[in-house]
Amino acid sequence: MKRKSLAFKFTTFAVLAVVGPAMAIAISLILTGRRALTESIYVQQSQTAQRIANRVSIQLDNVRSVLSIASKEPGLSDLRQARQEESLRRLLRWQPTFKEAFIVDAAGMESAKLVSQGNKFVPGKLLSRRNRPEFLSAL
Numbered sequence: 835m836k837r838k839s840l841a842f843k844f845t846t847f848a849v850l851a852v853v854g855p856a857m858a859i860a861i862s863l864i865l866t867g868r869r870a871l872t873e874s875i876y877v878q879q880s881q882t883a884q885r886i887a888n889r890v891s892i893q894l895d896n897v898r899s900v901l902s903i904a905s906k907e908p909g910l911s912d913l914r915q916a917r918q919e920e921s922l923r924r925l926l927r928w929q930p931t932f933k934e935a936f937i938v939d940a941a942g943m944e945s946a947k948l949v950s951q952g953n954k955f956v957p958g959k960l961l962s963r964r965n966r967p968e969f970l971s972a973l
Contacts, residue, residue: 893931900929910937918946923955934958942969 904925910918922935926948936947942964949958963969 897929897931900925915946919948919957922946922948926950926955936960938963938969942966 904921907921910921913921918937922937925935926932930950933950934947936944936958939945943962944960947958947960948955
């Protein structure tokens with residue numbers, strides 16, 4: 835069996851003395867970096883989700899106030915269908931997030947309806963909403 839030279843032993847020890855700690859430090863940095871990156875992504879996504887939720891809440895509050903104002907327009911259900919459609923047209927222009935607006939009488943029948951199609955508002959087919967949950971709960 836051949837004996838290793840002193841230079842080989844010294845070189846092997848020097849390499850192991852440098853590579854071992856460097857590898858341990860590198861692994862530690864990689865794991866720490868991954869954890870920090872994951873936490874950073876989580877914080878960014880949480881903040882983005884919170885901002886979106888706030889905007890949606892503001893939009894819903896705005897829609898509620900618009901509908902409250904529109905529903906209190908005096909004599910709206912007594913107007914001719916053409917006047918009702920004009921009121922609905924103003925509502926759809928005022929609140930572009932609405933894609934459809936209609937007026938329902940006390941019996942649950944739609945008396946006027948407009949559907950937004952781009953920049954145009956076209957009359958929709960009038961339906962009975964008498965048995966629908968949204969009509970029954972409002973009634």
